[in-house]
Amino acid sequence: MKEKNSRRLFLKRTSLTTAALSTAPFLLASPKNEQLVLTRNYNKLEFSVNDQINIALIGTGIQGIYDTQAALKVDGVKIVAACDLYTGRLARAKELWGKDIFVTRDYREILNRKDIDAVIIATPDHWHQTITVAALKADKHVYCEKPIVQNFNEGQEIIEAQKSSGKICQVGSQGMASLGNEKAKKLYEDGAIGDIVMLDMYNDRYSAEGAWQYPIPPDASKETVDFDTFLGNTPKTPFNPTRFFRWRNYQDYGTGVAGDLFVHAFSTLNYVISSHGPNRALATGGLRYWNDGRDVPDVSITLYDYPKTETHAPFNAAFRINFIAGSGGGGGFKLIGTEGEMEIGQNSVTLNRSKLSLEPSGYSLVSFTEEMQQQIKNEYAAKNLESRNSSLSTGTTTWQAPREYKGAHYDHFNNFFTSIRNNGKVIQDPEFGLRAAGAALLANESFAQKQPVNWNPTEMKLL
Template identity: 50%
Template sequence: MLNRRNFLKVAGTATAETLLGPKIYALAAVQTTPPAPITTNDHIQFALIGAGIQGQADTKVAVQVPGVKLVAVADCYDGRLERSKELWGNDIFTTRDYKEILARKDIDAVLIATPDHWHKQAAIDAMNAGKDVYCEKPMIHLYSDGPEIIETAHATNRIIQVGSQRVSSMIYAKAKELLASGAIGQLNMVTARWDRNSSLGAWNYTVPLDASTETCDWPRFQGSAPKIPFDADHFFQWRKWKAYGSGVAGDLFVHLFSGTHFITGASGPTRAMATGGLRFWKDGRDVPDVMLGLFDYREGFNLSLRVNFVDGGEESEGLIFTGSEGTMEIGGNAVSVSRTPLQKEPGYILGTFTEAMQKRIYETYREKYPVSHPSGAPSPGYEKYVAPAGYSDSYDHFTNFFSSVRTRRPVVEDSVFGFRAAGAALLSNLSMERGGVVKWDPDSMKLV
């Protein structure tokens, strides 16, 4: 597997070995320095807190990283603790109470994949216990969570990385390079979508047949949420309620913000407006299944986001960066650039002038723009850069995290980046609640 940050250099090549077609290139992972061997002292033992869909998926990737071992799992449902032993061995320590894990001296780091409303407390408790933290997105559930997590990371000198894997992706690294090189000219618009059309994609996750107050630690699960009688749907399909989750904004918009911020280098929007509603999945949930958001960036571009859980087709995700000289699109584990240089030559109403005036205008134009493309843009064309088969940005993201745990060097997605991405995403929920435009200061990370 590939480790972009520490050992591998992402490069576009056009050799006979990597050329896939006319102007379609393989992204080559070039080994620049041999990886250092993992010594006994460099081995990392970690624990999983929250063994649901994302927690189990994350852990399956994390344990592939050399020198890393899962030793403990905490979850509020007994069935998932049993499943963890099936997946990773009977010697795995399991508990409903994650504080039992934090009390262990043999655990170096924790992976937090709880419902959103537990992210802050679990992360803070872990850092105060001396553990490094990989926290799933969105980092926050409430705006007040962000400063508390950031301050605790600074006070404890703990590593915390947020789990939006695009920040470690070779595809996004190539897109960042292309944008910075002027491949599409001056950026003015980013359009992104993440549409779905399935019941499971709309968070109607399966509820086990043994769900009850005996197999589920309902009081612990509720945490800071409003107290209600046991409800299996709330427990296993928690993303459908704002008491535990953050809606499509916190689940999906945050990924699109993370990618946009990484590629552009922007800290976040200054204004936001969102609309949408509960159009189809009227099953008791209190969050929208369709959301559209518009965001202003002081860097000179606008961001348009869309999530639609009733799109009538297959799941679709992608980002399009529009510039003055072309467009750049990310989708299908590839990034492509389509160039149409900005034309400045005389046209349109020129033919309505006299022939003498037309001649004078052309002569003036040739003196002012002596090159074939006066804008200085690259020649028109299409290029596509494709990741190697089987490439996993999730693997790279975990490799980067565990490398930071070992070296104490900064992570690729720290708590400030995570707060800026999640804070921007949750502006959409706030805008819909208020019914208007909301303002955000991306530097101080505060609502205006």
């Protein structure tokens, strides 16, 4: 297995002759903290009116607005239409992007327009598959928010629609094209952490907004909200503005913490280690605090098994979410290996390599006579288990994006629009997106069944 040679490869690449080009130049120095800068060059392009990409937003909620704001920072992109089921958000669209843009409560009117090249789909999860397939069949390029599906059986139709249409379809885990991910992938492939042993991901929140208790506008009514269309194929229920504006809290419309948060982590993890994902999950958790009518947990812990592949050793991953973290909140994403660990963020990567102690210390020698202790020490010293190279290859380095970095969200959209113009490949196509979503949704499946569940990450099927 090629990971077994990772330590030798990584040390070789950090020899004196290649120190200037090394992925981790600190290895030739004594252990210390070092700060390095991540860089990315952008080409300044100018496009005529006839060469711009016209986009429309379907789902003008929180994420839809942030998506569109990021998209419009890319050269040659213009928004011409917006869709939402709440009239107040259509007014907000005109407020943000001009009174002349076309607005509607029917997404089909968006897809029928010939002046629209691409759509951003930022609806509740239960509408992702339907609108994505319809948009691709209408010859629109698609940027669909994660998770690309609400249920396991929805993904293949999207994959087929994308292939048949020949259009670009990007899944919206907005950190995927980040400088942090790019650097982490290079470090991992260079053997910086050796064989991966586990992944530790957590997200702690401590606010009502962080727990999805979003504000409900005072004018919400049957007249201002098309609630029947919102329900779609879900069970019929009387008008309820809480379900509409806080849809993430309900299994009928969302995918819980797994679909909202786990899926980002799986996207990054699978990208960095070139993996199709886990094959087993075991979840637990519960509704501990936010008893506001929701039917999804606010505390979730899931353990995943990753099988051995050509790109990684078998390892375990721990994902946990806490919406009532009295510590005040925070998060982390850490790959831990046999040679070191990486903490990965969109704007930074911190690599820490420590010396593995292979010789006995006073703790384990205390039961032997002084003479025997010395004999044991001599025997270990003769084996030369702790070489000078292993001592030099320790330390901590952080790669940080500069202040002027345009950000991961920009980069993800830049990848999308560049692929449209060049008929290229996006970093997160429907197959990649389904593998990330499928892995995340295993948490919901295991929690509901109260037992482990199995998944084929290559064929993207629940077993």
